Amino acid sequence: xxxxxxxDIALVALILAIGASTILVRTAFAAVVMxxxxxxxxxxxxxxxxxxxxxxxxxxxxxxxxGLLLLGAVARSRSDDVDRVRVGYPVRLAAGGLCALVVAGxxxxxxxxxxxxxxxxxxxxxxxxxxxxxxxxxxxLFVFRALDTLLEKVVVLLALLGVWxxxxxxxxGGTPGLQVYAKPDPPLIFLAQLLPxxxxxxxxxxxxVGAKDPGGAFQGGTVLAAMWLLVIVxxxxxxxxxxxxxxxxxxxxxxxxxxxxxxxxxxFADAFLAYPEGYAKPLIVAVEATLTLSIAVAxxxxxAGPPERxxxx
Amino acid sequence: MPATTVLDATTADGALLVxxxxxxxxxxxxxxxxxxxxxxxxxxVLLPAGFIVACIIxxxxxxxxxxxxxxxxxxxxxxxxxxxxxxLSVAMMVAMAIVICLIGVFAHANFGSRAASVETRAPxxxxxxxxxxxxxMNMIFLGGDLFTLYVALELLTxxxxxxxxxxxxxxxxxxxxxxxxxxxxGSILYLVGTALLYGSYGTLDIVLMSQRVxxxxxxxxxxxxxxxxxxxxxxxxxxxxxxxxxxxxxxAAASAVLSAVVVKGSFFLIVRLxxxxxxxxxxxxxxxxxxxxxxxxxxxxxIVALRQKRLKLLIAYSTVAxxxxxxxxxxxxFSADPSPHHYGDALTAGMLQTISHATAKAAMFMAxxxxxxxxxxxxISELGGIARALPMTMFAFGLGGLxxxxxxxTGGFLAKWLLLEATIATAQWWWAIxxxxxxxxxxxxxxxxxSRTMGPPNAPLTxxxxxxxxxEVAALGLACLSxxxxxxxxxxxxxxxxxxxxxxxxxxx
Numbered sequence: 001x002x003x004x005x006x007x008d009i010a011l012v013a014l015i016l017a018i019g020a021s022t023i024l025v026r027t028a029f030a031a032v033v034m035x036x037x038x039x040x041x042x043x044x045x046x047x048x049x050x051x052x053x054x055x056x057x058x059x060x061x062x063x064x065x066x067g068l069l070l071l072g073a074v075a076r077s078r079s080d081d082v083d084r085v086r087v088g089y090p091v092r093l094a095a096g097g098l099c100a101l102v103v104a105g106x107x108x109x110x111x112x113x114x115x116x117x118x119x120x121x122x123x124x125x126x127x128x129x130x131x132x133x134x135x136x137x138x139x140x141l142f143v144f145r146a147l148d149t150l151l152e153k154v155v156v157l158l159a160l161l162g163v164w165x166x167x168x169x170x171x172x173g174g175t176p177g178l179q180v181y182a183k184p185d186p187p188l189i190f191l192a193q194l195l196p197x198x199x200x201x202x203x204x205x206x207x208x209v210g211a212k213d214p215g216g217a218f219q220g221g222t223v224l225a226a227m228w229l230l231v232i233v234x235x236x237x238x239x240x241x242x243x244x245x246x247x248x249x250x251x252x253x254x255x256x257x258x259x260x261x262x263x264x265x266x267x268f269a270d271a272f273l274a275y276p277e278g279y280a281k282p283l284i285v286a287v288e289a290t291l292t293l294s295i296a297v298a299x300x301x302x303x304a305g306p307p308e309r310x311x312x313x
Numbered sequence: 314m315p316a317t318t319v320l321d322a323t324t325a326d327g328a329l330l331v332x333x334x335x336x337x338x339x340x341x342x343x344x345x346x347x348x349x350x351x352x353x354x355x356x357x358v359l360l361p362a363g364f365i366v367a368c369i370i371x372x373x374x375x376x377x378x379x380x381x382x383x384x385x386x387x388x389x390x391x392x393x394x395x396x397x398x399x400x401l402s403v404a405m406m407v408a409m410a411i412v413i414c415l416i417g418v419f420a421h422a423n424f425g426s427r428a429a430s431v432e433t434r435a436p437x438x439x440x441x442x443x444x445x446x447x448x449x450m451n452m453i454f455l456g457g458d459l460f461t462l463y464v465a466l467e468l469l470t471x472x473x474x475x476x477x478x479x480x481x482x483x484x485x486x487x488x489x490x491x492x493x494x495x496x497x498x499g500s501i502l503y504l505v506g507t508a509l510l511y512g513s514y515g516t517l518d519i520v521l522m523s524q525r526v527x528x529x530x531x532x533x534x535x536x537x538x539x540x541x542x543x544x545x546x547x548x549x550x551x552x553x554x555x556x557x558x559x560x561x562x563x564x565a566a567a568s569a570v571l572s573a574v575v576v577k578g579s580f581f582l583i584v585r586l587x588x589x590x591x592x593x594x595x596x597x598x599x600x601x602x603x604x605x606x607x608x609x610x611x612x613x614x615x616i617v618a619l620r621q622k623r624l625k626l627l628i629a630y631s632t633v634a635x636x637x638x639x640x641x642x643x644x645x646x647f648s649a650d651p652s653p654h655h656y657g658d659a660l661t662a663g664m665l666q667t668i669s670h671a672t673a674k675a676a677m678f679m680a681x682x683x684x685x686x687x688x689x690x691x692x693i694s695e696l697g698g699i700a701r702a703l704p705m706t707m708f709a710f711g712l713g714g715l716x717x718x719x720x721x722x723t724g725g726f727l728a729k730w731l732l733l734e735a736t737i738a739t740a741q742w743w744w745a746i747x748x749x750x751x752x753x754x755x756x757x758x759x760x761x762x763x764s765r766t767m768g769p770p771n772a773p774l775t776x777x778x779x780x781x782x783x784x785e786v787a788a789l790g791l792a793c794l795s796x797x798x799x800x801x802x803x804x805x806x807x808x809x810x811x812x813x814x815x816x817x818x819x820x821x822x
Binding site: 098101102103104105106108109111114117118119120123124127143144145146147148150151152154155157158159161162165166167168169171172219243245248251252255256259263265266269270271272273274 | 515
């Protein structure tokens with residue numbers, strides 16, 4: 001047995017153990033921490049499967065962003081309430097049954113693969129060169145299935161508006177309260193001064209490199225969002241009021257530019273969301289860069305939660 | 314793998330399909346940046362524009378007798394995404410666009426923002442979400458790709474859930490959270506199934522899928538997961554638990570759009586899945602099981618509705634029952650003795666039921682909202698005299714009720730008539746009993762409400778607020794539409810068959 005397979009087996013065992021403890025631990029806080037760890041381990045598993053794009057997304061969104069949102073939810077609900085609620089047996093049985101069904105479905109497919117697994121990967125690689133992109137995932141997201149990507153960004157905006165809609169009427173247009181995450185203390189403030197310069201460069205790099213190698217707007221945007229949140233939570237900068245025009249503008253800039261370029265494709269490249277020959281790469285990079293900003297702002301505001309204080313005049 | 318791949322090409326006027334999806338998206342983005350004060354004005358321009366686009370697409374498909382197709386980005390499936398408008402899509406698009414526009418007219422009274430000096434919460438959220446629902450529905454009707462349809466489902470979910478708790482009371486927040494959990498469960502199951510199908514056939518395009526699909530365990534597992542997920546989103550019995558509190562607690566305009574429009578989106582996907590993507594794969598036993606769920610929904614939903622003390626809850630439970638009728642089309646279309654004739658009839662009946670329920674239920678929720686606004690409550694036992702105070706509103710409620718019961722010449726009558734005809738033609742008398750019993754139960758609770766409202770008031774009636782005329786007109790307009798829908802039998806009903814493949818051969822089973 002090679003070292004690699006020993007590592008893989010240990011990794012799988014660890015993932016299963018952490019997954020089980022996510023369900024079994026007593027407090028909601030511990031479960032969320034376990035869930036974040038689970039996401040990170042899962043991303044290592046994706047790296048082992050050579051799916052680096054998926055690994056990056058899992059680490060950024062699955063472990064990081066979702067973990068943060070869940071932490072916020074635990075902190076917002078009074079902790080004793082969350083932990084005292086015990087789920088009844090019918091619900092547990094139903095959940096267990098559904099999970100079993102999903103696992104059975106997956107097992108059937110994984111254990112009985114068709115003789116030749118159909119895949120579009122060769123076709124994607126064949127059609128990639130005209131776009132100038134080197135990363136097939138970026139090719140699928142921004143060339144072949146651009147409509148899905150565009151509309152997914154609108155979904156993020158709707159989710160944000162949904163979170164905002166939970167605000168009391170008097171606080172509408174005001175600033176989100178972020179105290180649920182932490183109280184500013186010296187180590188946190190030090191970290192918030194130290195990390196962002198590195199993090200911002202890293203986020204921009206991830207977006208830029210996404211055209212050629214694994215990376216992209218969503219991963220880069222998540223890193224930028226994390227840096228911004230860190231600065232706000234540490235109290236170095238105030239959270240913006242949600243009625244600010246620049247905030248709203250940044251939120252829609254990415255989808256708006258994407259849509260505009262898509263519509264321009266009608267005139268210059270004879271189809272909606274087609275790119276004129278030779279201009280594909282610069283256009284896509286421009287869209288990705290703006291999307292990174294929009295996603296960063298949207299994710300940070302999602303984590304910041306609904307406005308709590310009315311805007312000071 | 315069968316090599317019967319016929320490459321589609323963008324048809325003339327295919328660009329209209331893009332317009333139907335892009336218009337609402339532009340509205341959402343503009344509303345974000347221009348702010349809540351302009352959201353209503355933007356919706357006021359874009360929703361009617363969307364209706365006009367839907368009508369043009371309808372006319373092109375009806376007259377041409379051919380589906381409209383648009384290849385997004387010029388990339389043919391399986392690599393790219395295709396938008397397709399067939400008979401089912403155009404009929405649903407026009408119907409939903411009318412309903413959404415009239416709901417917009419009705420909502421002006423509660424979410425009007427033209428006169429406000431600053432942006433306020435509820436109007437911005439409402440108008441953005443209404444445009445999002447209109448765009449998501451168009452995408453569901455036009456999407457020719459299973460993953461694009463997933464994105465549409467997500468759009469629809471995230472637009473619908475905030476509408477439930479728009480007025481921020483604790484119980485509506487609970488209802489919204491429960492709705493969100495059910496809906497996300499549905500999304501995940503649909504997504505897992507889609508991934509399994511892609512793994513088996515290497516395509517997400519519905520037409521390519523239908524040519525490649527084989528009866529094998531992975532496909533069945535995928536289809537089961539997707540169908541279960543969509544059942545949860547459509548609130549089919551016994552996954553309906555989220556619906557009554559969510560639909561009854563929302564503001565009237567939101568209840569109308571949730572009950573009339575949103576649940577029809579996931580239902581349409583079930584139809585697309587079994588009739589188009591996986592034709593002929595639904596076994597007789599499975600279709601009977603779906604029928605049993607539908608029948609249970611009709612009986613249980615109606616009985617529970619009968620016992621309700623509050624009007625909005627009664628209407629919400631009646632939605633649970635009416636959703637049950639939609640699922641009766643499966644055992645009738647996929648019967649043991651398949652013939653193209655019954656197949657088409659059952660499909661037509663299901664679509665007619667979808668559209669007539671949409672118009673009737675929107676009208677009834679609007680009427681209930683007006684009664685609530687006027688009286689400050691909606692307790693059925695204390696509604697005496699309201700018919701005299703708000704005659705037009707009660708007339709709308711009554712007409713909607715006639716459509717739910719299925720009296721001629723309403724759309725509900727035609728739908729149930731076609732269903733009954735199919736039960737006789739396919740020798741499945743047991744469904745006929747359910748349809749008739751459901752009609753009787755429905756007429757019982759409609760009668761109870763109508764007789765109360767026409768009776769004398771318990772105490773002198775005090776009206777808290779004057780009801781604007783245009784709100785009553787919007788409700789009555791929808792109710793009249795539901796009545797007149799029965800007349801489509803004379804004309805455009807054959808549009809539903811445009812672009813439909815032949816009924817599946819029994820050999821596949």
